[in-house]
Amino acid sequence: EAGVAQSPRYKIIEKRQSVAFWCNPISGHATLYWYQQILGQGPKLLIQFQNNGVVDDSQLPKDRFSAERLKGVDSTLKIQPAKLEDSAVYLCASSLGGATGELFFGEGSRLTVL
Amino acid sequence: AQSVTQPDIHITVSEGASLELRCNYSYGATPYLFWYVQSPGQGLQLLLKYFSGDTLVQGIKGFEAEFKRSQSSFNLRKPSVHWSDAAEYFCAVAAPGFQKLVFGTGTRLLVSP
Numbered sequence: 535e536a537g538v539a540q541s542p543r544y545k546i547i548e549k550r551q552s553v554a555f556w557c558n559p560i561s562g563h564a565t566l567y568w569y570q571q572i573l574g575q576g577p578k579l580l581i582q583f584q585n586n587g588v589v590d591d592s593q594l595p596k597d598r599f600s601a602e603r604l605k606g607v608d609s610t611l612k613i614q615p616a617k618l619e620d621s622a623v624y625l626c627a628s629s630l631g632g633a634t635g636e637l638f639f640g641e642g643s644r645l646t647v648l
Numbered sequence: 649a650q651s652v653t654q655p656d657i658h659i660t661v662s663e664g665a666s667l668e669l670r671c672n673y674s675y676g677a678t679p680y681l682f683w684y685v686q687s688p689g690q691g692l693q694l695l696l697k698y699f700s701g702d703t704l705v706q707g708i709k710g711f712e713a714e715f716k717r718s719q720s721s722f723n724l725r726k727p728s729v730h731w732s733d734a735a736e737y738f739c740a741v742a743a744p745g746f747q748k749l750v751f752g753t754g755t756r757l758l759v760s761p
Contacts, residue, residue: 537691538691565747567747574753575753575754576652576738576740576751576752576753576754577692577738577749577751578751579748579749579750582747582748590748625691625692627691627692629747631747632747634680634697634699635747636694636697637692637694637747637749638691639691639692639693640691641689641690641691642691
């Protein structure tokens with residue numbers, strides 16, 4: 535079974551530029567998450583989708599971050615314009631759903647903002 | 649809101665020795681509790697989880713954890729550490745019925761020969 539796929543694995547940009555990350559969840563997984571992991575910290579949930587609807591985006595900085603999950607499968611996370619403090623690993627995870635469903639994480643996309 | 653504290657940033661253990669990683673949570677009731685492991689450049693992998701019932705939970709790779717309500721703790725243990733266990737370990741909590749995980753800051757495990 536293929537796992538959660540993310541791309542690109544690494545991205546270096548200058549502040550005020552834009553960047554987009556892509557995630558392809560495990561086939562059949564209805565729930566998709568984007569987490570931000572800053573160096574030395576635990577992952578923090580940015581947004582949770584159930585199919586193509588947003589369940590929780592309370593910690594998403596909406597002035598610069600956006601995410602979509604068209605057709606309820608792949609998802610894209612965009613940052614525009616990027617700030618230095620956005621340097622982090624962006625983790626995508628998916629699950630079948632339900633309160634006790636296991637989350638499966640991708641390898642992450644590491645962003646460096648100069 | 650729930651929160652998680654992992655008091656140890658780094659721990660070094662000799663190969664073959666036992667391991668205990670500490671995790672304390674803050675939540676008004678009994679939450680869902682998880683331990684994840686992250687190897688360098690890899691995503692997080694679930695080691696074990698606790699929802700209810702038996703307070704001693706067995707996981708993969710020989711790990712176990714014990715939920716202690718009186719201490720608000722969910723410590724991870726392994727009787728004999730292998731060099732391949734070197735990684736970062738994250739404790740996480742979720743409110744029952746929800747999948748929003750709140751992670752601790754992690755403990756980096758180093759294994760010495």
